[in-house]
Amino acid sequence: MATEKEYIALMFNDIAPTYDKLNHILSLNVDKSWRRKAVRRLKKSLSEVSHPLILDVACGTADSTVQIAKSIENAHVYAIDISEKMLEIGKGKIEKLNMSDRIDFYNSCAENIDFQDDTFDAVFVAFGVRNFSDREKGLKEILRILKPKSSLFVLELSEPQNVIVRWIYNLYFKNILPLVGKLVSGNKNAYRYLQKTVAEFPMPKEFINILKSAGYQSVRHNALSFGLCRIYQAEKS
Numbered sequence: 001m002a003t004e005k006e007y008i009a010l011m012f013n014d015i016a017p018t019y020d021k022l023n024h025i026l027s028l029n030v031d032k033s034w035r036r037k038a039v040r041r042l043k044k045s046l047s048e049v050s051h052p053l054i055l056d057v058a059c060g061t062a063d064s065t066v067q068i069a070k071s072i073e074n075a076h077v078y079a080i081d082i083s084e085k086m087l088e089i090g091k092g093k094i095e096k097l098n099m100s101d102r103i104d105f106y107n108s109c110a111e112n113i114d115f116q117d118d119t120f121d122a123v124f125v126a127f128g129v130r131n132f133s134d135r136e137k138g139l140k141e142i143l144r145i146l147k148p149k150s151s152l153f154v155l156e157l158s159e160p161q162n163v164i165v166r167w168i169y170n171l172y173f174k175n176i177l178p179l180v181g182k183l184v185s186g187n188k189n190a191y192r193y194l195q196k197t198v199a200e201f202p203m204p205k206e207f208i209n210i211l212k213s214a215g216y217q218s219v220r221h222n223a224l225s226f227g228l229c230r231i232y233q234a235e236k237s
């Protein structure tokens with residue numbers, strides 16, 4: 001029987017060919033502006049580092065990886081993911097953009113990162129933490145490979161707290177999203193899984209506490225688009 005991690009990797013392998021298209025359709029392209037905002041924060045935190053090493057965890061098809069490499073021109077970006085097919089699409093994008101000398105991909109998981117302690121000037125995870133099969137282990141592993149005084153940036157979907165926005169969100173997320181997801185990707189479970197993982201993801205206060213218990217300090221967060229998405233920043237001491 002497949003482990004949870006294998007099941008998640010197989011599911012993303014299955015939806016990889018339609019992932020980008022669906023991402024942009026389902027978020028009405030707003031995901032692009034969320035990524036841009038998070039990458040801007042990341043860039044600001046690295047303003048004093050001349051050649052930063054950045055790790056993009058759960059990089060998927062490399063949309064954030066590309067954004068990071070484009071906006072932080074002196075950076076080298078490493079990108080890891082457990083889905084071979086998502087990585088293949090990401091690698092194709094990087095080749096087309098002639099950026100292969102600035103980005104390296106590895107098929108690897110957040111819970112067991114194959115880099116030495118204190119390696120990276122920043123770690124970025126976009127829409128990935130909620131998929132970790134062992135969230136606590138993944139966050140601790142990221143802390144291990146971060147350099148002291150460096151930050152983890154987490155971009156994650158969340159359920160909005162405003163009653164009206166939440167009503168619209170529930171209508172969309174529970175009814176429209178799984179249906180469109182199924183029609184375009186052909187996978188009836190993947191977009192139910194998305195809705196379930198977002199619903200189960202901890203609320204901001206709780207996630208901040210999880211980050212603190214994993215060993216991070218100076219944890220802060222911003223809500224984007226009425227709380228549909230959040231950027232967390234957490235530092236290694």
Ligand SMILES: C[S@@+](CC[C@H](N)C(=O)[O-])C[C@H]1O[C@@H](n2cnc3c(N)ncnc32)[C@H](O)[C@@H]1O
Pocket residue numbers: 005008009012057058059060061062063064080081082083086108109110111125126127128131132133138
């Ligand atoms: C929703 S996608 C996000 C991809 C990309 N970061 C983005 O912004 O579009 C989630 C990705 O997390 C990957 N993933 C899930 N669990 C993982 C883990 N434990 N370690 C590394 N990658 C993981 C999946 O394979 C998938 O590509």
